[in-house]
Amino acid sequence: MVKNPAPDATRRSEKSRRAIYAAALALVGEIGYPRTTVEGIAARAGVGKQTIYRWWPAKADVLLEAFLDLGEQAARAAGQETPALPDTGDLAADLKAVLRATVDEFLDPRFDAPARALAAEGLVNEELGRRYVARLLEPQLQRYVDRLRAAREAGAVRPDVDPRIALELFVSPLAQRWLQHTGPISHDYTDTLVDYALYGLAPR
Amino acid sequence: MVKNPAPDATRRSEKSRRAIYAAALALVGEIGYPRTTVEGIAARAGVGKQTIYRWWPAKADVLLEAFLDLGEQAARAAGQETPALPDTGDLAADLKAVLRATVDEFLDPRFDAPARALAAEGLVNEELGRRYVARLLEPQLQRYVDRLRAAREAGAVRPDVDPRIALELFVSPLAQRWLQHTGPISHDYTDTLVDYALYGLAPR
Amino acid sequence: MVKNPAPDATRRSEKSRRAIYAAALALVGEIGYPRTTVEGIAARAGVGKQTIYRWWPAKADVLLEAFLDLGEQAARAAGQETPALPDTGDLAADLKAVLRATVDEFLDPRFDAPARALAAEGLVNEELGRRYVARLLEPQLQRYVDRLRAAREAGAVRPDVDPRIALELFVSPLAQRWLQHTGPISHDYTDTLVDYALYGLAPR
Amino acid sequence: MVKNPAPDATRRSEKSRRAIYAAALALVGEIGYPRTTVEGIAARAGVGKQTIYRWWPAKADVLLEAFLDLGEQAARAAGQETPALPDTGDLAADLKAVLRATVDEFLDPRFDAPARALAAEGLVNEELGRRYVARLLEPQLQRYVDRLRAAREAGAVRPDVDPRIALELFVSPLAQRWLQHTGPISHDYTDTLVDYALYGLAPR
DNA sequence: CAGTAATCGAGACGGTACGTCATGTCTTAGT
DNA sequence: ACTAAGACATGACGTACCGTCTCGATTACTG
Known part of the structure; x- marks a missing residue:
């Protein structure tokens, strides 16, 4: 079971590639992922x-x-490149600002449809899921890791806290509400998440 | 655009229904959801x-x-019915115990395959997603709501905390790691989530 | 491989039988034989x-x-019963009259649709074909046999002619044109057939 | 109501076409037309x-x-092409020879099964019936027309006889006996038909 | 004149085939 | 060589009917 001889990438048609990307995104947006077919993409892109x-x-x-x-x-x-999170010195404010932007993105159908489709496929197709996480998700999460590490060094986060886990306290709830419709998402909601996460549920 | 005349449910074959359930779960477990077909379920169940x-x-x-x-x-x-969460008076310990059990469930392939498949389908098929959440997810989450409300009355949780949001601090991270393989899941991990959530990331 | 216990014909519902006949004939006339289904007949007849x-x-x-x-x-x-062919003493005239009536019958859609459907089924289902011939066709043909035999005795037909074969000279051409649309059917046509058959193609 | 985009006939697979023909004829011969299915033909032909x-x-x-x-x-x-009927000068002998060959063909199951199936379908499906007649039946009948016309010119057939009708006197009876099993078919039988048709039923 | 057994309308059942759709591979022309 | 086009083998889809079976509810003989 060998792969076909690898095609020669240098001769690849850039025009076709872009047309295929555009067709794929358009179709997923218009008719949804499951009804989007390879044939449909090819036809729409004017491509074999x-x-x-x-x-x-x-x-x-x-x-x-x-x-x-x-x-x-x-x-x-x-x-610019992948931008770092802002660091105004106020951790809570910085996190809230970024999460508010994320909420806005989630509410934009141009982002929602393909991102949701890919997430769904990734749940069930582990190989794709890993690539989805590595290429799309982790780069975003890394920005939180960096910001939390800086906050830890500045004394705004306890020294024994693992930033990779810590970020999930506010990121994962938002992600779950978005993907699974388990609740409404709003700026208030993410503000609350940040407050709960930073100061805990127990009385201080 | 009318529905077909509704079939007469009183004459439904219980045997077929059970055989179909069994076949569906078995096939999803064995060959995965996308390769499970209606024809395959019918054949396996010995059913038209x-x-x-x-x-x-x-x-x-x-x-x-x-x-x-x-x-x-x-x-x-x-x-018994849907069991309430234990209430030993020690909120942290109770939550950790339940989350450890959930971790074990997530690691059991008999649970993982169909639950994951349904979650994936629910992401993309909103109608199904809502049923999935309402019938499977929310009943579980309600147990956390109840326990957190009790804890709030006992003074173990701040009075202004919304339990429905609070529970997401530890439930959603676990759910996301499970579904999206964004990190390993273990008893240690959920213990840590509970500690972070209860006591906050900021120094006390 | 035994038959089911024969049903008790004395208790048979006459009303249902008639309704089934009516529904079957109506459906074959309206939508054609191949699209007529047992389920359709039952539904139309209000019968299980x-x-x-x-x-x-x-x-x-x-x-x-x-x-x-x-x-x-x-x-x-x-x-009356199955009527004999008229015998006016003029064989040619008698045959022409009967064939003209047959032409009229063939051109009536109420006769054409079911008769044609049965004939078609009979071609391919030999058992049914034999019954079709025995119950429907032969009784008609027998009338020609009788009339030709009388004519033979009267000297209007050669004594060595087999009436069962002779009748086919004018009956079969008409039947074929009707069933296979191999040509138009009309009173002129059947008149011509009778003339050709009685007096032959060769010069006298 | 448009047709599907017509497929490109120049790219058609000759191998598949022949395999489909072979499979269709084989299946009709083996299990009969009604039990021959498109799926069965495809499977047998190794074709989608x-x-x-x-x-x-x-x-x-x-x-x-x-x-x-x-x-x-x-x-x-x-x-050769569609062969003309022999013309030895003896019309009766020529017709008898050809009809004897036709009898033999009708008795060959390799011919009988598909021809009968097509005829049956043609009775009920008028469009197909017309094609059946035009493509299969008429070319054969035309040979008789030609031979009878020649005979008419040679004085062996009365000048006012229409050959297209005349041929039916012996061809249609044979066809009906074959298709509807209304009687046995044999060389004797067709010889008799020719004699009756040429010399008439009435005494000369 | 009640008891009971078979027929009835209805329709769910295990199946088979339908005709359509999309997959991923392969072939043919065209650039 | 890579492309647009699309025919191909494959296989699942969801539908339509098949002929069997199981339900009450009539219905008509029998004891």
């Missing part, structure tokens, strides 16, 4: 099916790369 | 396809009911 | 499917009996 | 169902083309 199968192993991979590309384009347009 | 389509609108609904039935059977076997 | 399967082995048998019943009813209405 | 549905609208059309192809192959093997 083989051109998709040559470069991606599966529908989910097309969408993952399309979505990553979208992010990179946005980043390039904004002119 | 129409008998599945007569009673369920889609594959995901079969699995949801099968999974719910599994839970009810287990509950009946254990002899 | 089992009531059909109890009394007839297959769809074609229902239709055959319905069609026979139709003929008998018509005969009863007309007040 | 869609490949059948792409090129033919229905089972009957597959069989019709398979049967036509069979005839063409046989004709090609025999090296």
